[in-house]
Amino acid sequence: MSHELGAVVDLGSNSVRLVIYRLGSQGTQQEIDNLKQTVRLSSHLGDDGRIAEAGIKAALRVLEQFCQLCRAYGVTHITGIATQAVRMAVNREEVLKRIYEATGIPFRVVSGEEEARYGYLAVVNSLALEEGVTVDIGGGSTEITVFRDRRLVRADSIPYGAVSLTREFLRSDLPSMKDMKNLDRVIQRELDRRPWLTGLGFPVIGMGGTARSLARIHQRRRHYPLLILHGYEMWPTEVTAILDMVRSMPIVKRRNITGLSADRADIITAGLAILDQILKRVGTSRFVISNKGLRDGVLMEHILHIRGQELLPDTLMYSIENIHDQFGLNRNHAFHVWKLADRLFTAMVNHGLVEASEEHRRWLQVAALLHDIGRAISIYNTSKHTFYLLLQIPLFGISHRDRVMAAAIAAFKSTKQIQTYLSMYQEFFDEEDIPTITQLGVILRLVRAFDRTETGVVTGLDLQPDGRAWKLIVKARQPLGIELDLALEWTKKCRKVFQREIRLEVDDLDHASRL
């Protein structure tokens, strides 16, 4: 598959960000570099409505650096977008012209609604949510969308963000009650004009630096064992609690909050105040972090165009496609193993050997499609590497619990071994999940044996009662060798795991043999 490198540069009101990605001809993608510089463009907006010369120079300096890096990588296409600070500036045209002269990139100023829609695109194509409210708190504006059945219903932009509100209301180190009330009143007024938000009850998805910092603070405080922000969930009351904490701290203390970067310590209070108000207004019980935002939405629009799709039909499968591509995995083998695992799982469900559960089937699917990933590190200790990687790679459209369970099934060698691996991740499962992991782990090991040569030689599986045991009928294109030797090792474990013996019967067209 051929690849090209592209980049998105986002000239925001608080920071300038660059993401460089590799784009496959089939519309797969991997992020290969990511850089941020805090320029605070909205602080340079004067009373005359112009971005001051110092602001333009600071922005140009960073943009030139980013272009230099893009050239060094051999990036062939750069998309430049500018948001609220440039949107508001009366000298907008001059700013864009000077950027173009310095970098050769035609920056596009996106409207508030467009910006909101990009956030929506990023979210619905990376989180498995049918409906929701996206909130992207930027430096100079806050974008909100509502979606139902994954379709955009509303897209709107509030012309206040973490930097501009801080500048207007929270100039003192420790804001007074009155400062906070004034700030809240402005937000309330904006939300009053958007009655469609009130009481909607949908999950709220938070994007942007404020939301990421919030999640990082929360994860560090509770020693969350995964280093994953995307899809992390918090109670709305926990957001309020962290807002109360930061607003009562002087900035020198705020700078030391674990998870909060020093260059955000000044504007975090305003950012959280906006989010807190919106959560209350929507009346949701569910707050979800998205690590994907504006830049990812811009990229996603391009990818959807390549793929001829309006939305990704399946975010999980798309992320698995990207992972197959990144790690050079054998897709045919992966999908063949999943086909066999699904057959065996379904047959076992039909015969009452395992529980009928869509959740379990999804775990098995992810585990089957990615079971070989550890080999990208080494063919020794592969199970350990598979477990490690499944907790680290960009896997979208499943919960953090699903991810841990899939990792355990993919890495399964024995119940004892997998309990050791899982010891750091107790909060994601209870004791009842261990037999499930064992059953699904043994199913996966068994079907992996059938495709040890990665040639799809085993074409089908069927399970039939055979006296007090079960007979697993293995359909093969040609006589089996190593596949059977390895499969027999795992059928031996079945007696203990499924309380019944499982015997193999091979139908290899040439001759049927019973083992």
Place this chain on the structure above:
Amino acid sequence: MSHELGAVVDLGSNSVRLVIYRLGSQGTQQEIDNLKQTVRLSSHLGDDGRIAEAGIKAALRVLEQFCQLCRAYGVTHITGIATQAVRMAVNREEVLKRIYEATGIPFRVVSGEEEARYGYLAVVNSLALEEGVTVDIGGGSTEITVFRDRRLVRADSIPYGAVSLTREFLRSDLPSMKDMKNLDRVIQRELDRRPWLTGLGFPVIGMGGTARSLARIHQRRRHYPLLILHGYEMWPTEVTAILDMVRSMPIVKRRNITGLSADRADIITAGLAILDQILKRVGTSRFVISNKGLRDGVLMEHILHIRGQELLPDTLMYSIENIHDQFGLNRNHAFHVWKLADRLFTAMVNHGLVEASEEHRRWLQVAALLHDIGRAISIYNTSKHTFYLLLQIPLFGISHRDRVMAAAIAAFKSTKQIQTYLSMYQEFFDEEDIPTITQLGVILRLVRAFDRTETGVVTGLDLQPDGRAWKLIVKARQPLGIELDLALEWTKKCRKVFQREIRLEVDDLDHASRL
């Protein structure tokens, strides 16, 4: 770089093994699959000196499976070698003919001396040892070599191995003192004929299944935190202790020893008895495990031929070359970062800012050459991935302690963070190493900043006293941008780490600017 796939199949007296590797045109290699089946060919050697029909059939069955897997991979070249069991068999020619008819592979019977030499080749090209005694305990024979200045001095083969000695002397479950004495006497007699071993005092390097099992047992018992056998060291007395343990256990108990595979439980006593005698005879204080053996020696012969070398001049650099190739790392960037790190380190040594230590320089070198490896997993949490990978990848020619230190330096972000990463690896360092890791970590972070664009824009570094501070003169091919912004973040840390301020002065040919 173009690649092809090759394989080595080793028809041994205890097991048949297959290794499939990818070979780069420059003689780099990665092992991509590895399979073993226990056939016990030497058990099929009858009193008439022939390998019985059942043994031939069992071997053919496994070899056909291996060929099938090689075909599935698209392996273009298979090297087949046979050792002691076939060497001894009076029907050797018939066995080879039948293998050739069934698989099309012309298996070569290697002599005991050749087999020993392959073990030596594997060891001197993967461990940093100038002199040593290699001992490869097989099923039917034991190969011994002596090397000095990395040159082969002796190569010999004792016609007894773990399977044949077990069959002859340890037929009962719990061997009597008399059984053990008879066994020891045979080994003693063989060693008496090789007086050149006695009192040599060189490190002894153990290869083969017995040595690997021994190391695994030892590592599990002491909860060794690394999953690496190659280069693991034990005291000779610890070998004796484990021999004493296994020989006093009935087989049902031996099968449950953690680290020992069930299909080796019967022959481990005989294998360890040979090793123990040799260690005592050599009178060494140092026993080292090699995970590389016969098959790797056969492959190494081919690689040395491609590279036009008699021996790899530097085993560490060769393994780093293989890793660069496997993970698709930017070699020019890696070597450029190392060049800059070496300049800065040397300058700091000359000015007394850091300790002059060849050990520290080596850690910095490995860290610099592999600092980017975590990005192969993800550009998020890269430091964590770098640390993980540096403890897992096949890195040869350095000790396990060196590896942990290099991993810490490559992954360094802050002293606190690296102490967390190292908490599981306390046995490899003491508190005095932490400031060293911090100093070398900051040096690496600083020079990485100078090559952030991976274009080699910074061509040189020099350090000069500047009042009470130091001036770091940065020579560059063109004006620097992002490199300086990132470098300034790290020079800020220098005051704390080196007790002196470090100021940057850029000499970019166009204009010299002081920051």
